[in-house]
Amino acid sequence: MSDSTEITYSTSLGESESGEDIQLVPLHRHNQYTEDCLDMLTAHWKMKRETELLKLQDSVDDFPTSLVLLKYSGDGRINVIGYSRLKTIPFKEQAIWIEKVIINTQHRGKGYGNILMDRTEEYAHKRNFKSAYLSTGFQHNFYTKLGYVLCPSNDPIQAWRTTAPMYQKNWLYPLKQQSSLDD
Numbered sequence: 001m002s003d004s005t006e007i008t009y010s011t012s013l014g015e016s017e018s019g020e021d022i023q024l025v026p027l028h029r030h031n032q033y034t035e036d037c038l039d040m041l042t043a044h045w046k047m048k049r050e051t052e053l054l055k056l057q058d059s060v061d062d063f064p065t066s067l068v069l070l071k072y073s074g075d076g077r078i079n080v081i082g083y084s085r086l087k088t089i090p091f092k093e094q095a096i097w098i099e100k101v102i103i104n105t106q107h108r109g110k111g112y113g114n115i116l117m118d119r120t121e122e123y124a125h126k127r128n129f130k131s132a133y134l135s136t137g138f139q140h141n142f143y144t145k146l147g148y149v150l151c152p153s154n155d156p157i158q159a160w161r162t163t164a165p166m167y168q169k170n171w172l173y174p175l176k177q178q179s180s181l182d183d
């Protein structure tokens with residue numbers, strides 16, 4: 001399903017703050033950002049640090065894959081501003097499961113969530129997945145704006161993964177936001 005080549009995605013924010021660059025990278029190839037991801041995830045979801053750390057350390061090219069959204073400032077600083085995790089779905093080869101989508105609190109409401117989802121989908125698309133599933137209790141407006149639709153409650157993936165409402169999106173490419181693929 002995947003190759004061993006690193007795929008990173010860069011996009012200029014343009015309309016947001018000129019000069020900034022955003023990049024989505026696999027955590028296992030940039031594990032210096034593990035602690036920042038851990039802080040962000042455990043602050044929001046209140047799970048045990050040790051448990052979540054094991055999940056972050058599980059990240060591999062062949063899934064599960066942890067993805068980190070980095071923001072490069074003009075002064076050379078690099079900040080972790082978002083995170084998402086991809087998992088395969090055992091009985092649905094061409095679909096990917098997206099979870100733990102998060103933007104750091106101080107960066108919310110500025111369009112980074114859209115960018116994180118766009119780049120996450122692009123990462124999965126590049127690995128030949130054709131659609132994505134996710135579940136959410138409270139953020140359905142965020143996902144439906146991005147084209148996700150509510151799945152029927154008898155969808156087999158629902159029983160496999162979650163009791164929360166589940167959403168699905170088939171990807172139509174090319175993407176709205178073009179990015180350069182450096183692989």
Ligand SMILES: CC(C)(COP(=O)(O)OP(=O)(O)OC[C@H]1O[C@@H](n2cnc3c(N)ncnc32)[C@H](O)[C@@H]1OP(=O)(O)O)[C@@H](O)C(=O)NCCC(=O)NCCS
Nearest residue numbers: 101102103107108109110111112113114135136139141142
């Ligand atoms: C959900 C989350 C990732 C959105 O990130 P964000 O950077 O604030 O989102 P953006 O600024 O890119 O907003 C994208 C769009 O979604 C909308 N949106 C974002 N959060 C929303 C919410 N809670 N309810 C309704 N609309 C929302 C924005 O208005 C915006 O709409 P627009 O494109 O028409 O302008 C962020 O709020 C977050 O990390 N929340 C905590 C973790 C979480 O709940 N994750 C989801 C788990 S299912």
